[in-house]
Amino acid sequence: MKSQIGRSVLRKDAPDKVHGRVRYTDDLRLPGMLYAALLTSTVAHANITQIDIEAALELQGVQGVFTGKDFPLLVGLYLGDKPALARNKVRYYGEPVAAVVADDERTALEAVRLISVHYEELPLIRSPREALQQDAPLIHPDMADYVHIPAILPEPGSNVGHRTRVRKGDAAAAFAQADVTIEGQYEFPPGDHVAMEPRVAIAEIRSDGQVIIRSSTQSPYGVRAIMSRCLKIPTGKITVIAGPVGGGFGGKAGIQLEPLAYLLSRSLGGQPVRLANTREQDMVTSPGAPGLQSRVRLAARSDGAITAAEIEFLFDSGGYADYAVNVARAAGYACTGPYNIPNVSSDSLSVYTNHPFATAYRGFGHIEMSYCIERSIDLLAEKLQMDPVELRARNVIRAGHATPTNDVLDDNTGDLETCLRRAAAAIEWHKGSRRQINEHTVRAKGVSCYWKAPAIPTFTDAAATVSFNEDASVNVVTGAVEIGQGIFTGIAQLAAERLGIDTEQVHVVDEVITDRSPHDWTTAASRTLFMVGRAVLSAIDDAVAQIKRTAAAPLRCPEEDLEVRGGRVYIRDVPAHGLALEQVVLGYTYPNGNAIGGPIIGRGKYIARHLSGIDPKTGEGRPGLEWTLGAEGVEVEVDLRDGRYRVLRSACSMDVGTVINPQLARGQVVGAMAMGIGYTTREAFMFDSRERVLNQRLRDFKILRYGEHPEYIVDFVETPQRDGPYNARGLGEQGIVGMPGALASAFSRAVGVQLLRLPITPEYLWRQTHSAGGRSAG
Amino acid sequence: MKRYQGLCEIGLTINGRARRVTLRPADTLLRTLRDTLGLVGTKMGCENGDCGACTVLLDGLPVKSCITLTLDAEGREVTTIEGLRDSVIQQAFVEAYGFQCGFCTPGVILNAYALLNHDNNPSAETMRSWMESNLCRCTGYEPIENAIKLAASKLR
Structure with missing residues (x-):
C-alpha cells in the first residue's frame, strides 16, 4: 500500500460540486418556512426617533414586523455590545433596524419598503484616531455594563473595545542607542470577505423547545455557545446544523445571522424562518474586514540588526466589537512579524468608529500587522542602503529566539531564511528589482516575510x-x-x-x-x-x-x-x-x-498544548500553538503615464512541515495570494462625507477577476512540526499575509515613492507619480 | 408583441425536458429555477448581474439568470448544471482541482462548457473574454484556467 501522505488525492466533494449537487444552507426548503427581510440604516450614526410599521403589517402575506424594542437583549462574540435589531440608536450605515417575516421573500421585501424610520443624526467618528480624541463622542456610552470574556479588556468612557500591550526588553533605551531609526504611518479602510455564498440562517423551534439552527457557519459550536450565553437557552436545547459552506474567509466564524433568525422564529411560534443576506447586506450589514491606522518605529544598528520596535495599531472595528477585539489582540502578540527584535513596545487597540463593523478576516490581524512591518523594513533598508532581502535575512526569527510575548520558539520552528531565499529566487531578485521596459513602463519586484499562529482560546x-x-x-x-x-x-x-x-x-x-x-x-x-x-x-x-x-x-x-x-x-x-x-x-x-x-x-x-493567556501589562505568555513561517515575492509592471499595472508573478515559499496533499496545499496558497492581490490593490469600502458606504455591490467593490491573475509560483519547505499530524502545520491563511507588504514594496519601487496606504489603485499610483517628490515618468 | 399580465402559465424547455410553470411576468429565470422548479444547482450570488454564480445557458450561450426574465426563456433551450452529466469539462474540473467551496462552480462550468462548444482551442484572450464574467473567491483562477485547458485538450 502506497503512502497516502504527500499524494494529490482527488477531492471527496468533487463529483457533487461539479454537478451542482452540493446542498448549501440556502438550497434547503423546509415545510412551513417563512422568509425574513431586513430594513437597514441609511445613516451611519443617529438616534432613532420613530419607526412606522403599520403599513408593512397590513400587507397581505406579512406574518410579523419587528424592531429593536421587541428584542431587549445584547449579543456579542466576546463583548456583548450589539442588539439583534438597532435599539434607539444606529451605529453604522447598513445596521439592521427592522425585520419583516412573510410567507415569501418577495412579500417580505415589499413590506420592508413600507416601513419608515426617522433619524436624528449624531456626530460621526470617521477613523480610529478621531475616536481616540479627548472630545470624541462615545459610540457605546454603556460600555461599562457590557458582559465580556476575561481576555478582552474594554475601556469604558472611551471608544476602545480592547487594548493589547506588549512590553519586551527596553525599547526606549534601545532607541536612544540606535544608529538609525525610521518611522512609518500606515492606513487603510475596512473591506469585505466577498465569499461567493451570502450568509444565511434558518431557525425553528420544535414543540419540545429544541432550537434548530441551520446556518452557513464556520462555527457551529460557537453559534451554540454564544446563543446559549446571550439568549439564555441551555446549550443542550440548541442544535446547530452546518453543511458545506460557500466560502468563509473568517466572515462566517463567530456569530452571524443566527440569533436574529431565532428571535424571529420564537416570535412566530417556532415556525422555520429563513434570514438570508442580499449581497449588499452581506457586504455592509454583516461584518467585514477591519480598517487600520498605525505607526511603526524601528531602531537598528548600522549593520542592519534591528534592535527595537515601537508599534501602535489602531484597528477600526466599526460600530461593534465582534471579532475585531481579538484581531487586535492577535496583531499585538505577533506585532513584530517574523523577526528577532529584542526590545518591543507595542499597543494594539480595537477602536469603535461609525463604519460597518469588522470580524475575522483571512490572516486575522497578521495581514494588517505584516503590511505595516514589511513597509517599515523597506523604509529601514532604504535608510541603511541595504538590500531588502539581505536586511530581512539578517533579522529572521529562528528556533531559540523569543517572540514579542517572550515565548521562546522551539525546534519545530520553520526555516524562514530558506523560504526567503527561495521566494527571492523565484522572482529572480538577483537580476535586479527595478527595470525600465520602455520610456513609460517599469517592472519592479518586492519581497516580504510573514508568520501566523492561530489566534485561539488556550483550551x-x-x-x-x-x-x-x-x-x-x-x-x-x-x-x-x-x-x-x-x-x-x-x-x-x-x-x-x-x-x-x-x-x-x-x-x-x-x-x-x-x-x-x-x-x-x-x-x-x-x-x-x-x-x-x-x-x-x-x-x-x-x-x-x-x-x-x-x-x-x-x-x-x-x-x-x-x-x-x-x-x-x-x-x-x-x-x-x-x-x-x-x-x-x-x-x-x-x-x-x-x-x-x-x-x-x-x-x-x-x-491545544501549553497555551496561556497573555499578561495585560507586558503581553508575556504563549498565545501561539504553532507558527507557520514563509516569504513572498512579486513582480509588477506599471505604466507610469496613468498608473495602470499588472501583477506578473507571485511567488510564495512556506514552511508547512509536511505537505499532506500537494494540490490542495497549493490551492490554499494560490487562493490566498489571489485574495491578497485584491486586498492590496482594490478591495476597500469608499465612504461619502456622512460615512455611508458607496460601493456595497460587486459592480463597484472589485475583487480579482479571471485573467487578472498572475503566474503563481508555490514552493514548500518541510521542517517537521513534530506535534502535528504526520509533522504537518497549518497553511490556510498564511499565503495572504505577506502579499500587501510584497506588493506595496514592488509598487513603491516602480514609482519611486514609498507607498503607505492601501488600496494601491492605479489612481493612487498616478497621484503619487504626479505629485512633488515622486520620480518623474520615464 | 405578446403582452403578459398577472399570473401566467408558460412552457419551458429545461435540460431537454418540457416543464410548465406559473409565474409573474417580473420573475427572473434564477427565481423560477430555484424557487419554482427546485433546480438549486444554479446559485444566487448577487442578484445584480455582477458575479456570474447564476450563469445558465440559453440556446447554448451563457446568460446571467438573475437578470434574465423567465418569459424571455420561453421557446428556448435552457441548460442548468443539472443538465450536464459527467461531461468532459466537469471531469476536467475534478482532475484540475478547479474549485474549492464550489459555490461559483456551476456557473463557471456552464460558461466554460459553452466556451468550448464555441471554440475548442481558445486563445488566452478568448478564455479571458468569456470567463471574466464569473467571480471566484477561492481558487485564484489558475485551477479554473488549468481545467478549461485540460478539457480543451481532451475535446480536440
Missing part, C-alpha cells in the same frame, strides 16, 4: 469518532466544516494512512450536527488539519486497539503481537495468520455461531 479542542461498515470501510465524524479548503479529503488521507488502506475506503461525514458530531472549537485559524487531524489519528489508534482486542482471541495471540494494515489484522511476525477486518469490526463470529467483540467505535480528541 481550543477537536474530536473525532470512527466507526466501520460491513465492508470494513470507515466513517469519520468530526466537528470540522468544509468551507472549500478540502478538509474532508485531508482527514480521509490521514485516517487511511494510519490504517494502511486507500482513501476511497474512508467516508467523512460532511455535515456537522452539534448534538451528534463531536465537539470542535471552530473551523478557522488554519488549525483544522492540525487539531482535527490529531483527533482523527487518535480515534484511529483507539479503533485499532479495539480491533486487536477482538482479534486476539480467535488468532490466539497477545494483542501486542498484532498489526492492523491493509484491511487486515494479522500476527506481525506471521503475516499470513490473520483476519480480514470485515470479520472483526462489527464483532467476530466463531464457526459455531458464538460471537465476541461488537461494533468498534474509535474515539479521539485533541486539545
Whole structure:
C-alpha cells in the first residue's frame, strides 16, 4: 500500500460540486418556512426617533414586523455590545433596524419598503484616531455594563473595545542607542470577505423547545455557545446544523445571522424562518474586514540588526466589537512579524468608529500587522542602503529566539531564511528589482516575510469518532466544516494512512450536527488539519486497539503481537495468520455461531498544548500553538503615464512541515495570494462625507477577476512540526499575509515613492507619480 | 408583441425536458429555477448581474439568470448544471482541482462548457473574454484556467 501522505488525492466533494449537487444552507426548503427581510440604516450614526410599521403589517402575506424594542437583549462574540435589531440608536450605515417575516421573500421585501424610520443624526467618528480624541463622542456610552470574556479588556468612557500591550526588553533605551531609526504611518479602510455564498440562517423551534439552527457557519459550536450565553437557552436545547459552506474567509466564524433568525422564529411560534443576506447586506450589514491606522518605529544598528520596535495599531472595528477585539489582540502578540527584535513596545487597540463593523478576516490581524512591518523594513533598508532581502535575512526569527510575548520558539520552528531565499529566487531578485521596459513602463519586484499562529482560546479542542461498515470501510465524524479548503479529503488521507488502506475506503461525514458530531472549537485559524487531524489519528489508534482486542482471541495471540494494515489484522511476525477486518469490526463470529467483540467505535480528541493567556501589562505568555513561517515575492509592471499595472508573478515559499496533499496545499496558497492581490490593490469600502458606504455591490467593490491573475509560483519547505499530524502545520491563511507588504514594496519601487496606504489603485499610483517628490515618468 | 399580465402559465424547455410553470411576468429565470422548479444547482450570488454564480445557458450561450426574465426563456433551450452529466469539462474540473467551496462552480462550468462548444482551442484572450464574467473567491483562477485547458485538450 502506497503512502497516502504527500499524494494529490482527488477531492471527496468533487463529483457533487461539479454537478451542482452540493446542498448549501440556502438550497434547503423546509415545510412551513417563512422568509425574513431586513430594513437597514441609511445613516451611519443617529438616534432613532420613530419607526412606522403599520403599513408593512397590513400587507397581505406579512406574518410579523419587528424592531429593536421587541428584542431587549445584547449579543456579542466576546463583548456583548450589539442588539439583534438597532435599539434607539444606529451605529453604522447598513445596521439592521427592522425585520419583516412573510410567507415569501418577495412579500417580505415589499413590506420592508413600507416601513419608515426617522433619524436624528449624531456626530460621526470617521477613523480610529478621531475616536481616540479627548472630545470624541462615545459610540457605546454603556460600555461599562457590557458582559465580556476575561481576555478582552474594554475601556469604558472611551471608544476602545480592547487594548493589547506588549512590553519586551527596553525599547526606549534601545532607541536612544540606535544608529538609525525610521518611522512609518500606515492606513487603510475596512473591506469585505466577498465569499461567493451570502450568509444565511434558518431557525425553528420544535414543540419540545429544541432550537434548530441551520446556518452557513464556520462555527457551529460557537453559534451554540454564544446563543446559549446571550439568549439564555441551555446549550443542550440548541442544535446547530452546518453543511458545506460557500466560502468563509473568517466572515462566517463567530456569530452571524443566527440569533436574529431565532428571535424571529420564537416570535412566530417556532415556525422555520429563513434570514438570508442580499449581497449588499452581506457586504455592509454583516461584518467585514477591519480598517487600520498605525505607526511603526524601528531602531537598528548600522549593520542592519534591528534592535527595537515601537508599534501602535489602531484597528477600526466599526460600530461593534465582534471579532475585531481579538484581531487586535492577535496583531499585538505577533506585532513584530517574523523577526528577532529584542526590545518591543507595542499597543494594539480595537477602536469603535461609525463604519460597518469588522470580524475575522483571512490572516486575522497578521495581514494588517505584516503590511505595516514589511513597509517599515523597506523604509529601514532604504535608510541603511541595504538590500531588502539581505536586511530581512539578517533579522529572521529562528528556533531559540523569543517572540514579542517572550515565548521562546522551539525546534519545530520553520526555516524562514530558506523560504526567503527561495521566494527571492523565484522572482529572480538577483537580476535586479527595478527595470525600465520602455520610456513609460517599469517592472519592479518586492519581497516580504510573514508568520501566523492561530489566534485561539488556550483550551481550543477537536474530536473525532470512527466507526466501520460491513465492508470494513470507515466513517469519520468530526466537528470540522468544509468551507472549500478540502478538509474532508485531508482527514480521509490521514485516517487511511494510519490504517494502511486507500482513501476511497474512508467516508467523512460532511455535515456537522452539534448534538451528534463531536465537539470542535471552530473551523478557522488554519488549525483544522492540525487539531482535527490529531483527533482523527487518535480515534484511529483507539479503533485499532479495539480491533486487536477482538482479534486476539480467535488468532490466539497477545494483542501486542498484532498489526492492523491493509484491511487486515494479522500476527506481525506471521503475516499470513490473520483476519480480514470485515470479520472483526462489527464483532467476530466463531464457526459455531458464538460471537465476541461488537461494533468498534474509535474515539479521539485533541486539545491545544501549553497555551496561556497573555499578561495585560507586558503581553508575556504563549498565545501561539504553532507558527507557520514563509516569504513572498512579486513582480509588477506599471505604466507610469496613468498608473495602470499588472501583477506578473507571485511567488510564495512556506514552511508547512509536511505537505499532506500537494494540490490542495497549493490551492490554499494560490487562493490566498489571489485574495491578497485584491486586498492590496482594490478591495476597500469608499465612504461619502456622512460615512455611508458607496460601493456595497460587486459592480463597484472589485475583487480579482479571471485573467487578472498572475503566474503563481508555490514552493514548500518541510521542517517537521513534530506535534502535528504526520509533522504537518497549518497553511490556510498564511499565503495572504505577506502579499500587501510584497506588493506595496514592488509598487513603491516602480514609482519611486514609498507607498503607505492601501488600496494601491492605479489612481493612487498616478497621484503619487504626479505629485512633488515622486520620480518623474520615464 | 405578446403582452403578459398577472399570473401566467408558460412552457419551458429545461435540460431537454418540457416543464410548465406559473409565474409573474417580473420573475427572473434564477427565481423560477430555484424557487419554482427546485433546480438549486444554479446559485444566487448577487442578484445584480455582477458575479456570474447564476450563469445558465440559453440556446447554448451563457446568460446571467438573475437578470434574465423567465418569459424571455420561453421557446428556448435552457441548460442548468443539472443538465450536464459527467461531461468532459466537469471531469476536467475534478482532475484540475478547479474549485474549492464550489459555490461559483456551476456557473463557471456552464460558461466554460459553452466556451468550448464555441471554440475548442481558445486563445488566452478568448478564455479571458468569456470567463471574466464569473467571480471566484477561492481558487485564484489558475485551477479554473488549468481545467478549461485540460478539457480543451481532451475535446480536440
